[in-house]
Amino acid sequence: MELTRLPLLKSALKSRYPQLAVFIVMLVGYIFAILAGLIGTPVGSHNFSIVFVWIGWWAILILVAVPFFGRGWCAVCPIPLPGEWLQRGAILSPPDKKPKWLNLRVPKMFRNIWLQNISFLLLALFSSVLLTTPNITGIILAAMLFTAIGLSMIFERRAFCRYLCPVGGFIGLYSQTAPIELRINDKQVCAKCEGKPCYNGNEKGYGCPWDVFPGGLTKNTYCGLCMECLRTCPHDNIALNLRPFAADLAKPSARMDEAFKAFIMLGSAMIYAGVLLGPWGALKDAAYNVGSGAWFVYAAAFLAIIFVVLPGTFRLMIFPSPIGRGAALSPSKGAGVRAFAALSNSLIPLGLMFWVAFSLSFVLTNASYIFAALSDPLGLGWNLFGTANIAWQPILTSILAPAQTLSLVGGLAWSARTAQRSAQEAHVSSVPVVVYCFIVTAFMLWLLL
Ligand code: SF4
Ligand code: SF4
Ligand code: SF4
Numbered sequence: 001m002e003l004t005r006l007p008l009l010k011s012a013l014k015s016r017y018p019q020l021a022v023f024i025v026m027l028v029g030y031i032f033a034i035l036a037g038l039i040g041t042p043v044g045s046h047n048f049s050i051v052f053v054w055i056g057w058w059a060i061l062i063l064v065a066v067p068f069f070g071r072g073w074c075a076v077c078p079i080p081l082p083g084e085w086l087q088r089g090a091i092l093s094p095p096d097k098k099p100k101w102l103n104l105r106v107p108k109m110f111r112n113i114w115l116q117n118i119s120f121l122l123l124a125l126f127s128s129v130l131l132t133t134p135n136i137t138g139i140i141l142a143a144m145l146f147t148a149i150g151l152s153m154i155f156e157r158r159a160f161c162r163y164l165c166p167v168g169g170f171i172g173l174y175s176q177t178a179p180i181e182l183r184i185n186d187k188q189v190c191a192k193c194e195g196k197p198c199y200n201g202n203e204k205g206y207g208c209p210w211d212v213f214p215g216g217l218t219k220n221t222y223c224g225l226c227m228e229c230l231r232t233c234p235h236d237n238i239a240l241n242l243r244p245f246a247a248d249l250a251k252p253s254a255r256m257d258e259a260f261k262a263f264i265m266l267g268s269a270m271i272y273a274g275v276l277l278g279p280w281g282a283l284k285d286a287a288y289n290v291g292s293g294a295w296f297v298y299a300a301a302f303l304a305i306i307f308v309v310l311p312g313t314f315r316l317m318i319f320p321s322p323i324g325r326g327a328a329l330s331p332s333k334g335a336g337v338r339a340f341a342a343l344s345n346s347l348i349p350l351g352l353m354f355w356v357a358f359s360l361s362f363v364l365t366n367a368s369y370i371f372a373a374l375s376d377p378l379g380l381g382w383n384l385f386g387t388a389n390i391a392w393q394p395i396l397t398s399i400l401a402p403a404q405t406l407s408l409v410g411g412l413a414w415s416a417r418t419a420q421r422s423a424q425e426a427h428v429s430s431v432p433v434v435v436y437c438f439i440v441t442a443f444m445l446w447l448l449l
Pocket of ligand 1: 073074077079080160161162165166167168169171224
């Protein structure tokens with residue numbers, strides 16, 4: 001169903017003003033989160049930066065925005081805005097004269113998501129401290145904002161979003177499962193279109209900030225839903241569509257950087273569940289005591305699980321014979337590598353549901369902090385809305401276990417279905433992938449319940 005057929009929605013998306021209004025609210029909130037982190041109370045559970053970013057925003061992102069709107073968060077995210085406004089020399093429509101920034105192309109070796117994988121892992125390794133220490137959160141939020149500005153001065157378009165943002169990498173991965181997509185209506189119209197303004201820009205708007213040619217879009221991963229192409233296309237050939245969930249996974253990616261993203265996200269969800277929700281005090285201590293010997297052991301185990309144990313077991317299961325394993329690794333026999341990458345796509349729905357199940361527990365346990373932080377965001381003893389003294393208590397605890405079980409079992413069924421399709425394309429059996437998904441799901445159930 002084409003949503004852009006609805007005249008009201010289409011004009012709201014084409015106009016820059018509604019988006020600008022949301023941008024401003026988000027940017028003010030983001031800057032306030034930085035300040036709260038830096039100058040507010042050091043008690044994480046009473047500081048706006050921790051409570052609103054890691055509980056409120058995280059809940060909305062993982063439980064609503066990504067599953068239902070894909071990169072919808074990127075459409076309103078404040079992080080790239082100041083850099084983009086400086087790069088364009090304008091906040092609204094394109095100016096007559098462009099500022100003279102360097103506008104370089106990002107070097108080819110970085111045009112993949114390996115840097116995003118690394119930046120996510122760096123945050124993940126320090127996450128126990130990040131999630132509880134306001135000034136570290138403030139510093140990281142500020143660093144992301146200033147890095148995005150710096151990269152906008154050097155490189156063209158949104159280099160930070162496309163190649164570095166630790167959040168953007170996983171939103172892109174899981175956006176493939178969302179029931180929403182931006183695509184062109186008619187390829188023939190694009191073939192005849194002169195100047196390709198959707199990519200190069202015109203007087204009505206900017207060329208795609210995400211360096212994507214909308215005419216070639218087949219999946220959601222790299223479309224930031226910014227709506228510029230809707231504004232620039234002179235042939236009304238851009239559509240925002242409702243579609244079945246996970247439609248992009250019907251044509252699995254063969255890229256190893258994307259395949260490893262699936263393992264990184266799957267593994268991180270399991271490790272977080274163990275560290276943050278599990279009963280193992282020694283594990284918690286190791287994760288919190290950054291720089292200690294125990295932390296280095298924890299970090300090494302974290303990386304080994306993500307880069308060796310999970311993908312290694314997966315490869316051994318899908319290519320049990322030495323010949324098959326050789327094919328999977330030999331670049332000259334790229335079919336094996338492509339099959340490995342394609343089958344890894346089956347883990348995307350399961351990974352998303354692992355995060356949903358983990359986040360349900362984390363968010364329902366800590367959501368009551370939001371009311372207190374709303375009234376006293378800096379922990380200075382204010383009581384703006386009369387909710388500052390609401391005591392902490394977990395909410396909806398009775399539905400937690402059933403909701404988590406449903407998420408995990410649903411994720412398993414969803415991944416099994418995806419594996420069948422991917423295996424058909426790769427001309428291999430889907431059974432090992434389904435067994436793998438079953439084993440990791442059983443482990444996650446044990447960790448959470
Ligand atoms: S990629 Fe990152 S910085 Fe860019 S819009 Fe998305 S979340 Fe924001
Ligand atoms: S501007 Fe419109 S018609 Fe032209 S290439 Fe882009 S999407 Fe196709
Ligand atoms: S210009 Fe179009 S294709 Fe490019 S990111 Fe924005 S919405 Fe997606």
